[in-house]
Amino acid sequence: MHTKKCQLCGGSKLVKIIDLGLHPLADTFLPKECADKPITLYPLNVLLCKSCGHAMLGYVVPPEERYQKIDYSYTASNSKVSVEHFAKMAESVGTKISLGSKDLVIDIGSNDGTLLKSFKSQFGTKVIGIEPSKNIAKIAKKNGITTINDFFNTKTAKVISKKEKAKVIIATNVFNHITDMKAFVKDISLALDKTGLFIFEVPYFKTLVEQGAFDTIYLEHVSYFNVMPFHKFFKEHALYIHSLEKNDYMGGSIRVYVSKIKPKDSSIVNEYIDEEKKYGMYDLATYADFTKRIIDFSGRLNFDLYKAKASGEKIVAIGAATKGNTLLNYCKIDSTVIEFITDSSPLKIGKFAPGSNIPIRPDSDISNEISHALILPWNIADFLVSKLSHLNLKFIIPKMK
Template sequence: MKKTFCRMCKSKKLRKFLDLGNQPLSDGFLTKEMINLGKEKKYPLQVCMCMNCGNLQLAHTVPANEMFGDNYLYESGITKAVKTHFAGLAEELCKEFSLGKDTLVIDIGSNVGALLESFKEHGTKVLGIDPASRVAKIAVARGVPTINEFFSYELARKIVQEYGHAKIITGTNVFAHIDDLYGLMEGINELLDKDGVFVVEVPHFLELVNNLEYDTIYHEHASYILIKPTQAFLQKQGFEIFKIKKTSMHGGTLRIFIARQKTRPVSDSVKEIIEIEKKQKIFSLKKLKQFAGKVKQQKKELIKLLTKLKKQKKKIVGAGAAAKGNTLLNYCKINTNFLGYITDKSELKIGRYTPGTHIPIYNDQKLLEDMPDYVLILAWNFAEEIMHNLSAYKEKGGKFVIPIPLVEVV
């Protein structure tokens, strides 16, 4: 559905600057039967800037139940890097806000419960909320109480009646996924303790531009976060960002601390990031169009390399069937013409096919047995970990292609 107004300030002054073509949902991994049915849907993948407040969002939104319902397979916390990151986040929040055994921590978009497991180790009460039934079931089986629903004001009211208010609400890689941010903040306002803190982790759009991470653009990510418009939006809802911390997760993630307005001193870190955003002219359409030009160039270079390798009869496969990989594969039109298959660790994805490009997914073992000449790393944010897991391949002379930010063979 075409989004005609800005989800932060409601202005209709939206300008498109990037078009990645019509794409299927990037987490919509298919079974053979689903491919045979031939009903895979595609939606325009284009990004706009709001000329009024500077917010960035997709030109088209996909209904949330199509993206995060029963077919949603992404498991967060199956890589070591994410596990360590979550453990660090839980420890930091428990220390900083003196969380004890009576405090309730709620995670929105709790997935398989990896973050809440870390909180449990610190002895807090925990509750997860996730609309995707498969991952929610896994969380419950792991001992993390999880409500399998979309977060809403109504759900927040029910939770308050049953569990009380939350001292901490977390949302890691959730804020940018939500279409109705007004509804989200109404729910937070209901659920959060008076002096509670809402901690959000989102990729910073500035990093996306500077590191050419265009593959993190997909339908699940409805917005691309900059602090200036986000702060203005939150202040209108009676909240404000009082601290920001940079982390290296997913190629540059911000840990954003939000509380009710004037309940906590606002740290310089907030002003500093807004200043950097302005200084780098990220709110200018010219800068954004330059970025779009670089994206086109990267596609050309990657195709050039893969075509050359194919002419030399080299065998190429992919590693890491990540959602972001699918934006890249679909935009660059890389399918089984270039990649024999892709390997992944997720049991839920193995045996399925990538959306749009229909490349089969196998486990890492197959790659080690086949010893292809090149491995294209699709989940480049976990490149270190993937290369480490495949060190036996590398030792036998295998080569890796890292596509982003620059096409590189290692």
């Protein structure tokens, strides 16, 4: 569906600021029987609302198509970096607001229950996960995490709040996947205790543009978070940003603390907004420059890969990350250049990367013949380089800055 109105303010003055061409769903790795078939491509571009400054996708694929058609392949527990990040997050949040056994923590998009497991073990809280993907929700239940296999919507919010309201509602890398923002925050209000906190973590759009991380733009990321438009949006729904913290997760995220209580001091929010304006997040010229940087980057990456390939070298890619699919498809890198992608997740091995159709195989398949490795999840490049250091590979890290 083409976006005609701003997700936040309803304004219709929307300007295209980034255009990455046609892409398949980046988050859906294809089983063998689908890899040989035609694949649907959708326009991948970002619009900026001239009225409120919100950045969102110009074309939105319905959520049912995004998450429930083909088994989802990402489990947080399979990523060492994610497990550590979530354990720290639970510790920091739980300590900050002194969570205890009487408190309920809800995780929206709870995946296999990794984050909730940390809350449960560290603070003894009650936990409920909400996870739309059937196969992943099953894994969470097996792990002993109460999980509702559905989207977070009015129905699920009502079911939960009938019993008790949540002290904490968390959404990590989920808030930016939401299509109907207004309905979503209304449902948050419904399920949240009057002294509770809604905490979400998303990639920060300003960091994305600064770093040139265009590969974190994909069809599953419907909106791109900046503080200015959301500060206004939340206020209109009687919710208030209390605190903001930047971190390195997923290459540059922001953790946002929202509550029903009006804060006494909004200076941190104002500081962020000032920085966004200063950097030019609401100016079209910033994105014209961003586009130039993307084109230049793609040219240089292709040059390096083809040069190696032309001299008879063999190249693999490391880490079947979602962002890798935007990178491969935008830069038109496919199985003619990359032999295969390695990954440690059993849910991904044996499947194919959407669009590029590169097969996914285990790390152990990297033979002596392979000389180069393109690291797709550049945000954890240090970890992967050290993990594979014994293989004598030349690493290519596709990071702009």
